[in-house]
Amino acid sequence: MSSDLAFALRGVGAAVGRKFALRDVSFELPTGYVMGLIGANGAGKTTIIRCLLGMREIDTGEIELLGHRVPGPSDLRQDIGVVLDHAFLVGDWRLTDVERVLRPFYPRWDGARYRQLLDEFGIELRAKVKELSRGMSMKLMIAVALSHQARLLLFDEPTSGLDPVARDELAGIIGDFLTDEGHSVLFSTHITADLDRIGDYVTLVHNGRVVRTGAKDEILDAYRVVRGGPEDLGGLVGVELIGARHTSTGAQALVRTEEADLLGGRVLVEAPTLEEIAVHIGARAPHPKPLSTGRTA
Amino acid sequence: MRVVLSNSAGAPLYQQIKEQVGTAILSGELAEGSALPSVRALARDLRISIITTTRAYTELAAEGFIATVPGKGAYVLPLDSALVREQLLRQVEDGLQTALDAARRGGLDRDDLIRILDGLIQAEQQETIQ
Numbered sequence: 409m410s411s412d413l414a415f416a417l418r419g420v421g422a423a424v425g426r427k428f429a430l431r432d433v434s435f436e437l438p439t440g441y442v443m444g445l446i447g448a449n450g451a452g453k454t455t456i457i458r459c460l461l462g463m464r465e466i467d468t469g470e471i472e473l474l475g476h477r478v479p480g481p482s483d484l485r486q487d488i489g490v491v492l493d494h495a496f497l498v499g500d501w502r503l504t505d506v507e508r509v510l511r512p513f514y515p516r517w518d519g520a521r522y523r524q525l526l527d528e529f530g531i532e533l534r535a536k537v538k539e540l541s542r543g544m545s546m547k548l549m550i551a552v553a554l555s556h557q558a559r560l561l562l563f564d565e566p567t568s569g570l571d572p573v574a575r576d577e578l579a580g581i582i583g584d585f586l587t588d589e590g591h592s593v594l595f596s597t598h599i600t601a602d603l604d605r606i607g608d609y610v611t612l613v614h615n616g617r618v619v620r621t622g623a624k625d626e627i628l629d630a631y632r633v634v635r636g637g638p639e640d641l642g643g644l645v646g647v648e649l650i651g652a653r654h655t656s657t658g659a660q661a662l663v664r665t666e667e668a669d670l671l672g673g674r675v676l677v678e679a680p681t682l683e684e685i686a687v688h689i690g691a692r693a694p695h696p697k698p699l700s701t702g703r704t705a
Numbered sequence: 706m707r708v709v710l711s712n713s714a715g716a717p718l719y720q721q722i723k724e725q726v727g728t729a730i731l732s733g734e735l736a737e738g739s740a741l742p743s744v745r746a747l748a749r750d751l752r753i754s755i756i757t758t759t760r761a762y763t764e765l766a767a768e769g770f771i772a773t774v775p776g777k778g779a780y781v782l783p784l785d786s787a788l789v790r791e792q793l794l795r796q797v798e799d800g801l802q803t804a805l806d807a808a809r810r811g812g813l814d815r816d817d818l819i820r821i822l823d824g825l826i827q828a829e830q831q832e833t834i835q
Binding site for chain 1: 717743745746748749750752753754755756757
């Protein structure tokens with residue numbers, strides 16, 4: 409297994425009852441970079457993270473994590489830091505208790521670093537877990553991960569419920585973590601503005617499948633947002649309108665860049681943001697309908 | 706090193722970095738041998754992706770402005786005089802092209818343009834004498 413990958417999922421499928429939660433999911437992150445996992449609620453982001461962590465069994469495919477096949481050896485846990493959208497620590501613990509409880513599980517635990525990080529983040533050691541705001545709980549989980557010297561940080565929706573200042577601080581903390589070339593970050597989110605800047609790689613998931621994965625700039629280059637009058641985006645041969653939205657004044661859709669040239673001159677063609685890509689792909693009907701069902705006919 | 710990124714400028718971020726660092730080197734603001742932050746430190750400080758800063762540095766290195774040391778950082782290379790001349794020549798061409806476009810809109814001909822240029826050169830010479 410190649411060690412220059414932080415992780416790789418290959419053909420991963422996971423079922424819930426008779427329904428698929430994940431279907432043929434394949435993507436990978438090179439060591440040393442940050443990837444954003446984007447999708448609407450229920451798209452499968454959290455399931456992917458749980459599979460990566462070995463917290464959930466997969467039915468098909470395989471997962472490689474830091475050079476091991478999941479489930480890896482138990483000390484693989486040392487190398488991974490998890491930041492979930494809810495604190496997994498007991499509310500009544502003081503932060504000194506957090507250290508006391510977690511330390512035995514992590515032979516590389518660095519108590520001085522834990523206290524230094526909490527100090528940097530402006531968190532009182534005597535505070536209780538339940539007294540912390542969302543931003544502070546997230547920083548506590550990051551401090552824990554960095555104190556046991558994780559090489560891969562997994563964030564599940566870290567920025568939901570964070571104010572802009574805390575989100576900017578998080579971008580700084582991630583940037584700081586990544587100054588070490590052996591460190592990597594996976595970051596699931598539905599708030600794409602954070603990734604527009606710091607993301608190196610992006611994976612778009614929808615209905616349990618990977619819609620697109622790769623370097624962020626290549627994905628941004630692969631699509632165009634097109635806007636036109638109510639009649640302008642209808643009956644085009646060879647152009648798939650992704651997540652088209654029609655109103656009485658106009659229509660907007662996402663198209664593949666190579667197909668954008670086929671549109672007439674009256675249509676406005678612009679580079680998309682990640683948010684526009686996510687919105688249009690998320691709005692796509694699960695079973696593509698013929699274009700004639702639109703209101704443009 | 707000073708890098709100021711614009712979100713609304715049409716130019717991609719890597720190009721903005723490349724141009725600003727390149728200009729600072731050509732102007733002498735960043736002297737030969739100056740250390741530049743590593744691609745990862747720059748990405749952190751500017752809150753942008755590592756791929757973006759890597760691309761800016763790779764292109765600056767390819768054009769002979771900087772050398773990168775894996776795992777360390779980058780430093781400014783001695784200015785190649787041919788390269789500097791080439792850059793300056795391009796600036797002269799760009800400037801004259803702008804003048805030419807304005808002249809065409811203003812209905813000035815070749816002789817007018819040459820008279821203006823001579824006048825500017827003379828004025829500059831008198832200034833240096835004084």
